Amino acid sequence: MTVDFKVIIVGRGMMGAAAARHLSGMIEGVALIGPSEPIERKSHHGVFASHYDEARITRTFDDNMVWATLATRSLDRYRDIEAKSGISFFSEAGCLFAGPPPQPGQGYLGRALQISEALDLDVETLTPAALRDRFPQFAIDPSFNGYFEARRAGHVNPRALVRAQTRLAEQGGVTVIDATVASVCDEGAFVEVHAGGTRYTAERVLVAAGGFSNFGDLLPAPVDIRVAARTVAFFELGDREMSVFANMPSAIVFGERDEDHVYILPPVRYPDGKTYLKLGGDLETRSFKTLEDVGAWFRSDGDPAERDLLVSTALQLMPSLAGCPTSSAPCVASFTASAYPYVGYTDSPRIAVLTGGNFVAAKSSDELGRLGAVVMTQGWLGAEDFGRELTPIFR
Numbered sequence: 247m248t249v250d251f252k253v254i255i256v257g258r259g260m261m262g263a264a265a266a267r268h269l270s271g272m273i274e275g276v277a278l279i280g281p282s283e284p285i286e287r288k289s290h291h292g293v294f295a296s297h298y299d300e301a302r303i304t305r306t307f308d309d310n311m312v313w314a315t316l317a318t319r320s321l322d323r324y325r326d327i328e329a330k331s332g333i334s335f336f337s338e339a340g341c342l343f344a345g346p347p348p349q350p351g352q353g354y355l356g357r358a359l360q361i362s363e364a365l366d367l368d369v370e371t372l373t374p375a376a377l378r379d380r381f382p383q384f385a386i387d388p389s390f391n392g393y394f395e396a397r398r399a400g401h402v403n404p405r406a407l408v409r410a411q412t413r414l415a416e417q418g419g420v421t422v423i424d425a426t427v428a429s430v431c432d433e434g435a436f437v438e439v440h441a442g443g444t445r446y447t448a449e450r451v452l453v454a455a456g457g458f459s460n461f462g463d464l465l466p467a468p469v470d471i472r473v474a475a476r477t478v479a480f481f482e483l484g485d486r487e488m489s490v491f492a493n494m495p496s497a498i499v500f501g502e503r504d505e506d507h508v509y510i511l512p513p514v515r516y517p518d519g520k521t522y523l524k525l526g527g528d529l530e531t532r533s534f535k536t537l538e539d540v541g542a543w544f545r546s547d548g549d550p551a552e553r554d555l556l557v558s559t560a561l562q563l564m565p566s567l568a569g570c571p572t573s574s575a576p577c578v579a580s581f582t583a584s585a586y587p588y589v590g591y592t593d594s595p596r597i598a599v600l601t602g603g604n605f606v607a608a609k610s611s612d613e614l615g616r617l618g619a620v621v622m623t624q625g626w627l628g629a630e631d632f633g634r635e636l637t638p639i640f641r
């Protein structure tokens with residue numbers, strides 16, 4: 247039978263758009279199906295995404311070799327994607343980690359230092375005194391060291407990166423369809439995809455629907471992910487605060503325990519014309535099992551208690567923020583059972599999955615997209631592409 251496409255990618259987000267760009271250089275007959283960002287978040291009753299924002303931290307310093315390599319390979323291609331698409335998305339503002347001096351190989355920072363040595367990353371260690379001198383905008387615990395990546399780190403604009411990937415995919419011949427997929431069904435010799443009231447057929451389908459991959463009939467069996475609530479706090483900056491924070495790097499500051507860390511994005515101009523400094527953490531425990539619940543979360547302003555905690559932490563770490571108007575927003579992070587993204591086939595030899603960002607995959611989405619494209623063409627990932635680590639786990 248003749249099918250409409252060789253491969254349909256479901257999900258026009260960070261991983262799906264990247265997969266489409268990479269596939270466009272490998273085969274013909276690719277479609278990328280997913281909805282655009284809703285214009286009115288608070289009255290939208292469809293699916294959402296984890297990239298509806300203007301800034302995500304990027305860095306190669308990481309406590310895990312797989313994640314550090316995925317980030318490194320992606321960073322190697324940022325400038326080329328910008329040049330070819332004409333869309334800039336990478337701000338090389340640098341990335342600072344701050345925390346208690348670690349024992350070698352112990353805790354996040356101890357492991358990350360070992361990996362940065364193994365990968366020969368350019369990370370400068372700052373003593374507590376040097377940390378204070380170099381970054382006077384922070385009031386960090388006086389016993390903390392700094393670990394600073396000045397180059398190949400900073401932040402990416404996730405919306406702009408998705409736009410760049412989609413533009414290059416289209417230029418490479420990918421058919422982009424603005425619709426939400428209602429179902430994906432293996433019909434034996436081909437796969438049937440229903441989206442926006444239309445039926446499409448393909449030889450194979452890659453489901454890259456982020457935290458929404460288990461909602462709806464997209465996969466033959468659910469992937470083992472926990473779709474967790476995350477709240478971010480925004481500080482609206484005026485001229486006074488800009489004079490203090492304009493040149494700060496992205497930052498991740500640990501508390502007493504690794505999991506108490508906060509991440510901070512430097513001032514970024516948002517579509518409303520205002521400039522915000524953003525802060526988030528990793529402790530929220532609420533998670534979502536239905537589209538209704540996750541939709542209601544995306545229509546909210548996040549968790550007020552988490553927002554208050556983030557605001558008070560921010561004021562301790564950056565006292566010059568006092569008096570700035572604050573606001574908050576919701577997002578979801580998809581945590582996998584393996585703590586790695588999932589890139590591989592389901593029970594069906596025609597339906598694969600690419601998801602599970604674990605709260606840190608924006609920076610690495612280009613390489614994850616490439617791996618999705620390799621799975622769709624080659625059928626599997628080799629050891630150099632972390633095939634074992636990235637094997638999907640299903641419920």
Ligand SMILES: Cc1cc2nc3c(=O)[nH]c(=O)nc-3n(C[C@H](O)[C@H](O)[C@H](O)COP(=O)(O)OP(=O)(O)OC[C@H]3O[C@@H](n4cnc5c(N)ncnc54)[C@H](O)[C@@H]3O)c2cc1C
Nearest residue numbers: 257259260261295296303427455456577603606607608609
């Ligand atoms: C608050 C927050 C802060 C973060 N900070 C960082 C950071 O600093 N650095 C970093 O590297 N990472 C960060 N991340 C993680 C990063 O944003 C995610 O890992 C990344 O967006 C995941 O990409 P994805 O393609 O899997 O999902 P998404 O980007 O969410 O894309 C999924 C796409 O699927 C589409 N979709 C869903 N359902 C359907 C359907 N039925 N039919 C068709 N399309 C569908 C959606 O519309 C969406 O476009 C953060 C995440 C959050 C929530």
